[in-house]
Amino acid sequence: MVYGKESEVFSIQTIDLTKRFAKKRHRGIFGFLRKNQSENKHKEKNDVTVALDKVNLNIRPGELFGLLGPNGSGKTTTIKCLSTILIPDEGRAIVNGFDTRKETAMVRASLGLVVGGERTLYWKLTARDNLTYFASLYKMPRRDAKKRVEELLETLQLSDRADERLEDYSTGMRQKVAIARALLHDPPILLLDEPTLGLDPNFARQIRNQIKELSEKYGKTVLLTTHYMEEADQLCDRVAFINNGKIVAVDTPNRLKAMVKEKELVEVAVYRPPADIEKHIRSLLPDAEVVKLIPGDEDKGNPSRIKIIGGTAEEHVGTIIDALRQKNVRIGSLNVGVPTLEDVFIKLTGAKLTEGEIK
Amino acid sequence: MIESSYQQSVLRSNLFVVWNEIVKNIKTLLAYPTIIVFWAIFPIFWFIPFILQGQAFVGGLESANFAQITGSGEYVPFIVIGAVLNSYVNTLLYGMGENIRKEAYQGTLDYVLAAPCNKAYVLIGKAISESLSSTIFAISQLTISVLLFGMSITLGVMVPVFFIVILLILGLYGIALIMAAFSLMYKQSYDLSESIGYIFYIFAPVRYPIESLPTWAQIFGKLIPLTYALIIVRSFMLLGADLSTVYLEVIALLIIDLALLLAGFYLFSWMEEKTRKSGAISHH
Numbered sequence: 290m291v292y293g294k295e296s297e298v299f300s301i302q303t304i305d306l307t308k309r310f311a312k313k314r315h316r317g318i319f320g321f322l323r324k325n326q327s328e329n330k331h332k333e334k335n336d337v338t339v340a341l342d343k344v345n346l347n348i349r350p351g352e353l354f355g356l357l358g359p360n361g362s363g364k365t366t367t368i369k370c371l372s373t374i375l376i377p378d379e380g381r382a383i384v385n386g387f388d389t390r391k392e393t394a395m396v397r398a399s400l401g402l403v404v405g406g407e408r409t410l411y412w413k414l415t416a417r418d419n420l421t422y423f424a425s426l427y428k429m430p431r432r433d434a435k436k437r438v439e440e441l442l443e444t445l446q447l448s449d450r451a452d453e454r455l456e457d458y459s460t461g462m463r464q465k466v467a468i469a470r471a472l473l474h475d476p477p478i479l480l481l482d483e484p485t486l487g488l489d490p491n492f493a494r495q496i497r498n499q500i501k502e503l504s505e506k507y508g509k510t511v512l513l514t515t516h517y518m519e520e521a522d523q524l525c526d527r528v529a530f531i532n533n534g535k536i537v538a539v540d541t542p543n544r545l546k547a548m549v550k551e552k553e554l555v556e557v558a559v560y561r562p563p564a565d566i567e568k569h570i571r572s573l574l575p576d577a578e579v580v581k582l583i584p585g586d587e588d589k590g591n592p593s594r595i596k597i598i599g600g601t602a603e604e605h606v607g608t609i610i611d612a613l614r615q616k617n618v619r620i621g622s623l624n625v626g627v628p629t630l631e632d633v634f635i636k637l638t639g640a641k642l643t644e645g646e647i648k
Numbered sequence: 649m650i651e652s653s654y655q656q657s658v659l660r661s662n663l664f665v666v667w668n669e670i671v672k673n674i675k676t677l678l679a680y681p682t683i684i685v686f687w688a689i690f691p692i693f694w695f696i697p698f699i700l701q702g703q704a705f706v707g708g709l710e711s712a713n714f715a716q717i718t719g720s721g722e723y724v725p726f727i728v729i730g731a732v733l734n735s736y737v738n739t740l741l742y743g744m745g746e747n748i749r750k751e752a753y754q755g756t757l758d759y760v761l762a763a764p765c766n767k768a769y770v771l772i773g774k775a776i777s778e779s780l781s782s783t784i785f786a787i788s789q790l791t792i793s794v795l796l797f798g799m800s801i802t803l804g805v806m807v808p809v810f811f812i813v814i815l816l817i818l819g820l821y822g823i824a825l826i827m828a829a830f831s832l833m834y835k836q837s838y839d840l841s842e843s844i845g846y847i848f849y850i851f852a853p854v855r856y857p858i859e860s861l862p863t864w865a866q867i868f869g870k871l872i873p874l875t876y877a878l879i880i881v882r883s884f885m886l887l888g889a890d891l892s893t894v895y896l897e898v899i900a901l902l903i904i905d906l907a908l909l910l911a912g913f914y915l916f917s918w919m920e921e922k923t924r925k926s927g928a929i930s931h932h
Contacts, residue, residue, distance in 0.1 A: 310927050369927075372762050376924045397764035409755035413679035414672065425668040426763035426770070428661040454679070470759070 300478050300510035301348040301371060305380035308341040308366050308534075340366040342534040343380065348512060350477070353504040355525035355542075356514040357634065363534040364514035365404065368482045371512070372402050385478055398427070401471030401509075404482040409467060412456040416447050416466045419455065420473060427474040434473075441469040445499070461492025468499060478510045479503065485520060493520075500524060518630035522546075528630065532638040542630055549628040549636055552578065553602035557609060558585075558592040558621035566595065570612050576600040581635050592621045598632055662769045669773020670780070673747070677781060687781075691789040692796075695731040698855060699724055699797065709797075717857045720886040728793040729882055730854040732786045736779060736813070736820060737848050737874055743778040744771075744824035745837030752835065761920065768913060771828060775821045805884050808891065812880045815901050819873030822908025829912070829919040853878050873908065876901040 341363050348354045356364050369375040371382050373393050382389040385399035410419050417438060424434035442448045445465045455463055464484065471479055481500065485493040501524055503509045515521055521528050522542045530537040530545075538545060559566075562582060571580040578599030585591040597605055602625040613620055677683055702723050703709065715721035751757040760770055793799040823844065830837040848854070851861065851869040858866055858875060869875045876897045883889035891898065 308927075366927075369758075374758050374762050374924065375927055376921075378925075394764045397762055400762075402759065402762055404758060405755045409759055411672065411676065411756060412754075413676045418672065418675060422668045422672045423759065423763070425661075425664045426760060426765045428665075428765055430661070431664055434664075 298350060299347045299383075300350045300352070300385060301346060301354075301512060302383045303344050303346045303367070303371070303380065304382075306341050306344040306346075306367070306370060306377050306382055307339070307379035308363075308370055308375060308377050309337040309339050312336045312338055339534050341370065341377070344531070344534070344536055346529060346536065346539070348510060350510050351504065351508045353500070353511045353513065353524055353526050355521035355528040356512060356531055357516065357518065357521050357528055357630065358514075358531035359516055362531045364516075364531060365482055366534075367531070368402075368404055368480045368512070368514060371396075372400055372404070372480055373397055374404075398474065399476055399478055401474070401476040401479045403464075403467050403471045403480070403484050410455055410463060410470070413454060415452045415454055416442065416458070416469075417451045419466060420469055423470045424473050429474060437473055437475075441472055445469050459492075461488050461495070464488060464492065464496060465499075468496065472503075476509075479512070481511060481513045483515055484513070485515070485517065497524060518634070522630050530634050530637060532634075537637045538633075545630060545633045546628060549598055549632055552599045552628060553605075554626050554628045554632055555597040555602050555605050555609060556624045556626065557595045557597075557613070558623075559595060559613060560587060560592050560619040560621060562593050562595070562613075562618050563616055566613075566616055566618065569616060570595065570597065570609060573608050573612050574600060574605055577605065579632070579636050581639070596632065596635060598628060598636060662766065665765050665769040666773040666776065669770050670777045673774060673777035674780065677777075683781075687784050687788055691731075691785060692792050694735070694789065695727050695793075698727050698731075702727070714857075717859050718882070718886070722886070724793070724797045725799050725886055726857075726882065727855065728789065728797075728799060729885060730878060732789050733813070733816060733874060733877055733881065734849065734852075734854045735785050735789065736782045736817060738845060739778050739782040739785070740775065740817070740820040740824040741827060741841040741845050742838070743781075744774060745827035745831040745841055747774050747778070748828045748831040749836050752832070757832075761924075767916070767920065771825055771916065772821070774828075775817075775824050778824070779817045779820075801885070805888075808884050809881050812877055812884070812898070812901075815898070815905060816873055816877035819901065819905040819908050822905065822910070822912035825909070825912025825916050829916040832916070832923050833919045848872055848874050851875070870900070871904070873901055873904045876904070 344363070344367060346354075346356075346367075356367060358364050366375065370377045371384055371389060373389050373396055376390065384396045387395040387399065389396050411422070414422070420438040420441065421434060424438060425431075429437065439448075442451045445468065447462065447465060447469070450458070450462070455466065458466070468481075468484065471481075484500065485496050488496065497520060500511060500513065504511050504526075513521070513525065525542060527539060527541050528545060529539040567580055567582045571577065574580065574597065576599065577597050579596065581596045583594045583596065585593040587593070595609075597609065606623065606625070610620065610623070702711075706714070706723075709724055710721040711723055712721060714723050714726075718726065720726070748757065751760060761767065790799075790801065794801060827837040827841055827844075830840055851865055852858075852872045852874040853860075853869070854874070858869055858879070861869060880894045880897050880901070883894050
């Protein structure tokens with residue numbers, strides 16, 4: 290454990306955690322030759338992506354802590370630095386009182402890890418074989434490992450199909466095996482990276498209930514990364530927003546939402562909006578704090594959405610409809626509602642939490 | 649739980665890692681039924697062309713010239729022994745790098761590396777499972793040689809031969825670890841494996857006696873563990889020699905084994921550290 294100010298105890302603490310990756314633009318022999326011919330050789334040598342930029346987190350024991358951000362924002366890099374898969378360039382990370390650089394084995398023994406989901410298991414092996422194998426990597430004695438594997442298969446309702454190869458499992462069942470693997474050695478801390486990504490609603494709900502239970506019933510400290518704000522809102526005691534490798538805000542979901550609570554939100558579903566629609570609406574609504582176009586996937590039946598936060602919704606609605614008509618944009622629906630965590634994120638960063646929107 | 653997981657004997661927990669790695673690899677291998685065809689049929693294809701070529705050149709299964717160089721005129725057992733021992737080289741050189749590459753590609757490598765166990769034992773498990781499949785392959789090759797070419801094998805001589813094969817495998821583990829290290833950092837080691845495979849094939853006496861090589865090449869060949877293993881095993885099986893006649897070769901093999909193992913483990917842990925800094929594993 291790490292003792293912070295006023296004797297506060299933390300299960301996970303990061304201090305100015307920084308990680309950079311070299312940009313790999315040149316690939317293969319032709320890329321190498323191009324690189325050497327490049328006039329801008331010096332500049333390219335120093336061309337790096339800052340994946341984590343002085344990240345400071347303090348997570349208390351038993352806390353269910355959410356790390357929210359769009360794809361590429363630094364969530365997985367944070368998890369990988371905490372789990373010792375990556376070595377940070379600067380700063381420190383302390384897990385269960387152990388330094389991730391100096392006390393690697395103890396950090397590893399303190400953690401249960403779910404990163405990358407179902408693909409990270411051996412599909413040609415059964416659930417039982419997978420769990421037994423990973424139990425050995427966690428130095429569990431053979432007898433304890435066997436008992437624990439049976440226990441987890443039972444708890445996660447996998448016993449009936451424990452001897453089937455994972456290639457015959459559904460995505461949700463494989464994800465359950467991934468969670469069972471993280472729990473094998475009964476670690477005090479769990480790092481869960483997008484645990485419900487790609488799951489059908491039924492399995493996603495089961496996994497969420499499981500996570501909640503692990504925190505509430507078994508007192509596990511859980512660091513959960515997700516870009517599903519409803520999930521974070523529903524599960525997490527506290528949430529940190531991360532964008533472009535920087536922590537933008539940390540607080541409870543309710544307090545974060547209070548930042549925009551008194552503001553009114555208008556959300557319009559639209560089809561084929563022109564590129565300048567955001568600018569056009571903003572020019573007509575000078576008192577709106579946020580006007581954000583979130584592109585949808587119209588081919589799959591998901592219209593684009595325009596979110597307007599701030600000002601008076603009643604006054605805005607007419608102006609918005611007029612603005613959209615002027616641009617010949619078809620309106621799918623229009624809602625006036627309470628802002629969500631996503632709205633807070635949009636307000637703070639200008640980006641949205643779902644894929645492909647990071648600036 | 650963190651403490652209790654460290655309470656069992658270190659040796660037992662490490663052996664459990666090795667055992668489970670072997671079981672995992674063998675089960676994965678057997679999940680592909682075509683592997684049986686590989687073990688049962690391929691051995692024939694590997695050395696039959698060379699035997700037929702030899703027959704065409706010397707007009708029979710024995711050669712006086714060959715006897716002058718090697719002490720035995722029968723070249724079929726000579727070629728079979730070369731093919732059998734070289735199959736260990738092939739399996740371990742390609743198998744280990746490929747195993748690491750596959751693990752990285754399917755995303756399991758992160759979990760293996762993020763576990764608290766000593767990774768050396770995972771690698772030992774991988775190497776043993778690779779050499780087990782080589783041994784099955786070798787048994788197929790020997791059986792076919794006995795049945796098709798009337799090659800005679802004295803069971804008594806197989807004990808020292810087995811011992812030498814173990815020594816060869818130890819040296820090859822060192823090279824396999826180097827392949828694994830390259831695979832970890834550069835995402836594949838196929839080109840390097842291919843190059844080393846060819847160097848072994850040319851400079852070690854796989855298909856011809858080492859005396860057929862120019863002097864400088866013979867000196868180079870004596871840095872390769874396969875060279876000593878082939879010389880010793882052929883001395884046992886074809887010339888009826890015992891340990892007292894080949895003890896210098898055995899010592900040389902032991903020294904090379906040690907050097908390769910140390911280099912392999914050192915390089916792997918160095919590359920592992922390097923990939924954790926660069927994030928190369930995540931970029932697979």
